[in-house]
Amino acid sequence: MADSNHQIQQTQKLIPQILAIGHPSFFKFFSSQYIKNYNFINPWGSPLPLDQFLTTHNTEPSAIRAIVCTGIHPVTTDVLRLLPSVELVVSTTAGLDHIDLIECRRRSIQVSGVGGLYSEDVADMGVGLLIDVMRKISAGDRYVTERVKSGPWHFSFGSKLGGKRVGIVGLGRIGLEVAKRLEAFGCIILYHSKKEKQFVSYPFYSNVVELAAKSNALVICCALTEQTLHLINKEVMLALGKEGILVNIGRGALIDENEMVRCLMEGEIGGAGLDVFENEPHVPKELVALDNVVLSPHASVFTSESEMALSDLVAENLEAFFSNKPLITPVRDN
Numbered sequence: 001m002a003d004s005n006h007q008i009q010q011t012q013k014l015i016p017q018i019l020a021i022g023h024p025s026f027f028k029f030f031s032s033q034y035i036k037n038y039n040f041i042n043p044w045g046s047p048l049p050l051d052q053f054l055t056t057h058n059t060e061p062s063a064i065r066a067i068v069c070t071g072i073h074p075v076t077t078d079v080l081r082l083l084p085s086v087e088l089v090v091s092t093t094a095g096l097d098h099i100d101l102i103e104c105r106r107r108s109i110q111v112s113g114v115g116g117l118y119s120e121d122v123a124d125m126g127v128g129l130l131i132d133v134m135r136k137i138s139a140g141d142r143y144v145t146e147r148v149k150s151g152p153w154h155f156s157f158g159s160k161l162g163g164k165r166v167g168i169v170g171l172g173r174i175g176l177e178v179a180k181r182l183e184a185f186g187c188i189i190l191y192h193s194k195k196e197k198q199f200v201s202y203p204f205y206s207n208v209v210e211l212a213a214k215s216n217a218l219v220i221c222c223a224l225t226e227q228t229l230h231l232i233n234k235e236v237m238l239a240l241g242k243e244g245i246l247v248n249i250g251r252g253a254l255i256d257e258n259e260m261v262r263c264l265m266e267g268e269i270g271g272a273g274l275d276v277f278e279n280e281p282h283v284p285k286e287l288v289a290l291d292n293v294v295l296s297p298h299a300s301v302f303t304s305e306s307e308m309a310l311s312d313l314v315a316e317n318l319e320a321f322f323s324n325k326p327l328i329t330p331v332r333d334n
């Protein structure tokens with residue numbers, strides 16, 4: 001018995017202990033490929049506070065040098081404080097609003113993100129939602145399957161995508177992919193970003209209200225920060241106007257959701273395609289009833305291909321860190 005305890009302790013020393021913060025499905029998939037390399041300690045679903053959880057699982061907090069997080073639970077200063085030896089936070093998400101980056105910087109904790117891993121998938125979803133709202137694909141599906149099964153069909157017209165002016169809010173990796181796709185559909189691209197990008201010729205608007213006033217649709221794909229919280233407020237929505245469409249593939253709180261619901265109910269904007277919500281998984285019930293709104297369960301990053309690539313990328317970042325090499329996809333400015 002003593003021997004086997006000793007063996008377990010030795011193994012724990014050799015296999016890095018990693019705190020897994022997030023839904024177990026990713027860790028299950030990841031472990032199916034990299035089970036031998038890492039020992040994941042996942043407090044998901046435990047009612048215990050993290051410190052008690054670690055004690056109960058015989059884990060010495062100072063043995064944990066890395067965290068992998070999937071964005072469902074925040075990596076706060078309090079979490080980091082419990083782990084005095086953490087030197088790396090690996091995020092499986094494009095958005096990093098769940099990580100206290102300031103505390104990481106203060107403690108010189110490295111952070112890795114996903115680079116451009118999801119950009120195409122998220123952009124596809126953004127364009128898909130826009131087309132769906134404009135051409136009423138989901139509304140048409142409900143019309144055919146739930147309402148008028150036997151005809152005759154009298155379904156209201158949608159609107160043409162080609163020629164529309166689309167304002168992209170956040171011209172980062174995802175925004176650029178959205179722009180590329182919509183240009184191919186014949187749309188005119190305008191944008192708002194933290195800074196003007198010299199490498200594109202699209203018109204830049206430092207003011208989102210002005211961008212909205214010049215756009216038929218806004219596609220929101222910027223990061224959620226203190227500065228961008230409720231960036232899309234009543235003024236922006238009124239400027240977008242009664243025919244205007246909002247697509248959100250960023251984070252729910254980028255839009256003032258109560259105001260958006262009111263604008264949709266009162267016809268102040270024309271429609272919305274939403275992959276994200278302010279208090280997920282809560283979705284305002286008013287949205288469910290509207291035919292000019294298309295809802296998606298925060299799914300833009302999820303494809304079988306991206307899951308596979310993500311798993312490899314997380315492993316590569318962990319491997320780089322544990323071999324004292326530079327991270328593959330470090331978060332800049334951290």
Ligand SMILES: O=CC(=O)O
Nearest residue numbers: 092093094095301
């Ligand atoms: O929303 C998903 C992500 O940020 O990766």
